[in-house]
Amino acid sequence: MVDNSKGYRILIHTVMILLCILSVAPFIMLISSSFTTETSLIADGYFFWPRQFSAEAYRFLLSDSSIFRAYGITIILTVVGTTLSVLVTTMIAYPLSMQELPGRGIFNFYVFFTMLFSGGLVPTYMMWTQIFHIKNTFAALLFPSLLTNGFTIMMMRTYFATNIPKEVLESARIDGAREGTVLFKIVIPMSRPIVATVGLMSGIAYWNDWNNNLYYITDANLNSIQGLLNRMLTNAQYLKQAATMGNVGTSSTPTTAIRMAVVVLGVLPILCAYPFFQNNFVKGMNLGAVKG
Amino acid sequence: MTSQKRKLKSFLPFYLMMLPGVIYLFINNYMPMSGLVLAFKRYNVRDGIFGSPWVGLSNFTYLFQTKDAWIITRNTILYNIAFIILNTVCSIAVAVFLNDVVSKRCKKTYQTFILLPYIISMVVVAYLVNAFLAADTGFINNYILEPLGIAPVSFYSEPRYWPFILIFINLWKGVGYSCILYLANIGGIDPGFYEAASLDGATRWQRFTKITLPCLKPTIITLTILSIGKMFYSDFGLFYQVPMQSGALFNVTQTIDTYVFYGLMKNGNIGMSAAAGFYQSMVGFVLVLGTNAVIRKISRENAMF
Numbered sequence: 001m002v003d004n005s006k007g008y009r010i011l012i013h014t015v016m017i018l019l020c021i022l023s024v025a026p027f028i029m030l031i032s033s034s035f036t037t038e039t040s041l042i043a044d045g046y047f048f049w050p051r052q053f054s055a056e057a058y059r060f061l062l063s064d065s066s067i068f069r070a071y072g073i074t075i076i077l078t079v080v081g082t083t084l085s086v087l088v089t090t091m092i093a094y095p096l097s098m099q100e101l102p103g104r105g106i107f108n109f110y111v112f113f114t115m116l117f118s119g120g121l122v123p124t125y126m127m128w129t130q131i132f133h134i135k136n137t138f139a140a141l142l143f144p145s146l147l148t149n150g151f152t153i154m155m156m157r158t159y160f161a162t163n164i165p166k167e168v169l170e171s172a173r174i175d176g177a178r179e180g181t182v183l184f185k186i187v188i189p190m191s192r193p194i195v196a197t198v199g200l201m202s203g204i205a206y207w208n209d210w211n212n213n214l215y216y217i218t219d220a221n222l223n224s225i226q227g228l229l230n231r232m233l234t235n236a237q238y239l240k241q242a243a244t245m246g247n248v249g250t251s252s253t254p255t256t257a258i259r260m261a262v263v264v265l266g267v268l269p270i271l272c273a274y275p276f277f278q279n280n281f282v283k284g285m286n287l288g289a290v291k292g
Numbered sequence: 293m294t295s296q297k298r299k300l301k302s303f304l305p306f307y308l309m310m311l312p313g314v315i316y317l318f319i320n321n322y323m324p325m326s327g328l329v330l331a332f333k334r335y336n337v338r339d340g341i342f343g344s345p346w347v348g349l350s351n352f353t354y355l356f357q358t359k360d361a362w363i364i365t366r367n368t369i370l371y372n373i374a375f376i377i378l379n380t381v382c383s384i385a386v387a388v389f390l391n392d393v394v395s396k397r398c399k400k401t402y403q404t405f406i407l408l409p410y411i412i413s414m415v416v417v418a419y420l421v422n423a424f425l426a427a428d429t430g431f432i433n434n435y436i437l438e439p440l441g442i443a444p445v446s447f448y449s450e451p452r453y454w455p456f457i458l459i460f461i462n463l464w465k466g467v468g469y470s471c472i473l474y475l476a477n478i479g480g481i482d483p484g485f486y487e488a489a490s491l492d493g494a495t496r497w498q499r500f501t502k503i504t505l506p507c508l509k510p511t512i513i514t515l516t517i518l519s520i521g522k523m524f525y526s527d528f529g530l531f532y533q534v535p536m537q538s539g540a541l542f543n544v545t546q547t548i549d550t551y552v553f554y555g556l557m558k559n560g561n562i563g564m565s566a567a568a569g570f571y572q573s574m575v576g577f578v579l580v581l582g583t584n585a586v587i588r589k590i591s592r593e594n595a596m597f
């Protein structure tokens with residue numbers, strides 16, 4: 001910029017550093033409290049570093065199978081969900097991007113209208129549970145609301161329409177490629193940024209989802225890690241109750257620290273992956289903002 | 293075979309590709325729309341959604357006779373107004389600052405950190421907030437109020453603090469995201485404008501109000517209008533998880549979305565819940581259509597349809 005006087009530079013850096021601290025501090029407190037003894041947590045409260053260091057909470061979690069189970073469910077859900085979501089979204093967005101598709105207007109409207117109007121929670125819940133009977137199944141975590149949505153489809157459609165030259169597709173067809181081959185061998189590889197963005201958004205959505213667990217799951221065996229966190233939030237004893245049934249928990253089990261340790265496990269993979277996908281995420285947000 | 297038919301046949305692979313997505317949207321989005329009729333029925337499990345007896349408008353009569361209808365509408369709208377104003381002001385301010393950071397590496401680091409809260413789930417946020425606000429172990433009571441000699445506050449039973457808390461958390465989680473949208477816009481402004489203004493002796497504030505703001509105006513208007521279109525909806529996670537379902541706070545934390553959820557899942561009051569949901573869907577739809585009409589008037593290319 002033109003003239004960045006020293007005073008102004010100091011001001012902006014100070015403000016930005018304060019904002020960064022504000023963003024990160026809660027996470028530091030979270031990690032620190034998961035490494036604190038229960039007595040110290042109760043006596044001293046939450047703090048930015050452990051007053052009395054202890055890895056007891058993690059030791060307890062290692063002995064507790066429900067955590068591994070929840071982790072497994074979250075990982076499978078995220079992988080399966082993201083894959084399906086990218087596939088379904090791409091497969092509907094690509095034909096919609098073709099000017100010459102007969103009935104394109106109708107299909108476009110069909111997708112678009114879902115962005116304008118929604119039945120809301122009650123009918124959605126009723127349909128999924130009364131007609132499709134998904135209560136307490138893995139499908140309940142996978143399908144309701146998360147698989148694809150009008151916004152993502154529209155974003156992808158616009159990308160295809162503006163970034164893929166028709167000539168490339170035509171020449172592949174002349175060479176005898178089937179339409180499926182054209183999609184998977186040409187369109188998708190040529191659209192890496194948008195595919196990565198949609199995959200990323202969907203991956204985060206699946207990893208972070210606790211809503212479907214709240215609405216459709218009562219069976220503790222189907223808890224994802226976020227679902228488990230949701231149950232533990234207002235019932236601090238949730239994990240301990242489950243554990244004492246398997247005779248693992250004792251009265252000295254560190255309840256508060258354990259909860260924080262589960263939270264750490266729930267956010268850690270996303271926090272670790274974040275610096276690597278951040279660039280793509282930011283790019284994708286701008287792609288999404290440019291509306292079509 | 294007529295040419296028309298041959299043409300359609302050549303498109304068959306594309307229709308097949310679309311099929312999974314079309315079916316999914318039908319099940320997940322269109323079928324529930326038909327379920328809105330529940331608002332006019334007395335639902336019972338035996339007769340199901342379409343078999344349950346009609347009761348006319350009585351669900352609505354009950355809903356609007358209670359104080360709840362007013363409280364949830366007021367909360368949903370007022371929080372949305374506060375969020376729209378503060379989010380816009382703060383994210384523009386942060387974007388301007390971020391844009392003035394010369395070092396590429398600093399800029400990227402700052403951006404990474406302030407976007408961090410955006411990618412975590414609301415349950416996790418609720419735990420983080422609880423670490424600060426818990427009555428006996430919370431950071432604020434132990435390390436801020438106590439040293440100052442102020443009596444501890446039991447936040448989860450004191451409604452008056454919650455509007456501020458929720459607004460703050462919404463900002464904390466959301467500014468990183470909206471700031472990036474504005475940052476891309478500011479980056480696109482011709483630097484020549486600023487140079488010319490500086491030569492003419494414009495102050496930094498004048499450059500902001502006379503160049504940056506006018507250039508951002510279309511984005512601000514579009515984003516604001518889009519948010520107004522969503523004014524009848526709220527972030528369920530924020531209002532359900534963060535106050536930790538504390539009943540003492542319901543007056544200031546219940547929105548239409550949490551009300552519908554409690555009615556459906558906790559109180560078994562499906563009729564009222566469906567009526568509130570219907571009310572939300574309909575007013576929401578009118579708002580989207582209305583705001584879109586306004587955008588079309590202001591700038592055609594930004595309208596959704």
